[in-house]
Amino acid sequence: MTFYGKFTIRSGLWVYIYPLTGYLNIHRYIKFVEICKLKKYRTKQVIREKMAEEGQVTSCHTVDAWKLHMQNGNESKKLVVVDFTASWCGPCRTIAPILGEIAKKMPEVTFLKVDVDELTTVAEEYEVQAMPTFVFLKEGKVVDTVVGAKKDELQLTIAKHATPTAAA
Structure with missing residues (x-):
């Protein structure tokens, strides 16, 4: 089995650090690799897509990855919540968990x-001027924005746009 990241111990668990999505429990990773082998999927991209489906925050580090995730979001017609963040931003680190x-x-x-x-070009495209900024997209169109680490407002806005009646 080929691993593309590295192993480490976090909170007493062996964890596989996947290069594009961050931390992931090794048992979940192995499960996805086995599923992909059974279905004869051979690319890392399929594994990343499967992990993103499991309710995780997926990091985009390249413009190509961004375009791919946006295309997948547009095709699935699901709500896409984009967290524009920075590594040096204290409120961003507070709201991330x-x-x-x-x-x-x-x-x-x-x-x-x-x-x-x-990804400065992506941030400029969505006119991000403060961090964190959460942009809510449906079918590629901006439906709402939350600026700042406002937990309650973030939860309300996600609930508002994630409901089936909001899509109609």
Whole structure:
């Protein structure tokens, strides 16, 4: 079995650090690799897509990855929540675990994370001027925006746009 990241111990668990999506429990990773082998999928991209479906916040580090995730979001017609963040931003680090918890509870929503220092063109496209900024997209169109680490407002906005009646 080929691994593309590295192993480490976090909170007493062996964890596989996947290069594009962050931390992931090794047992979940092995499960996805086995599923992909059974279905004869051979690419890392399929594994990343399967992990993103499981209610995680997926980091986009390249413009190509961004375009791919946006295309997948447009095709699935799911709500896409984009967290524009920066590594040096204190409020961004505070809200990140909260966003992760929300992502686990709402697998019907796609959660993406974009570092504005890595993907400046994407941040400029969505006119991000403060961090964190959460942009809510449906079928490629911006439906709402939340600026700042406002947990309650973020949860309300996700619930508002994730409901089937909001899509109609």
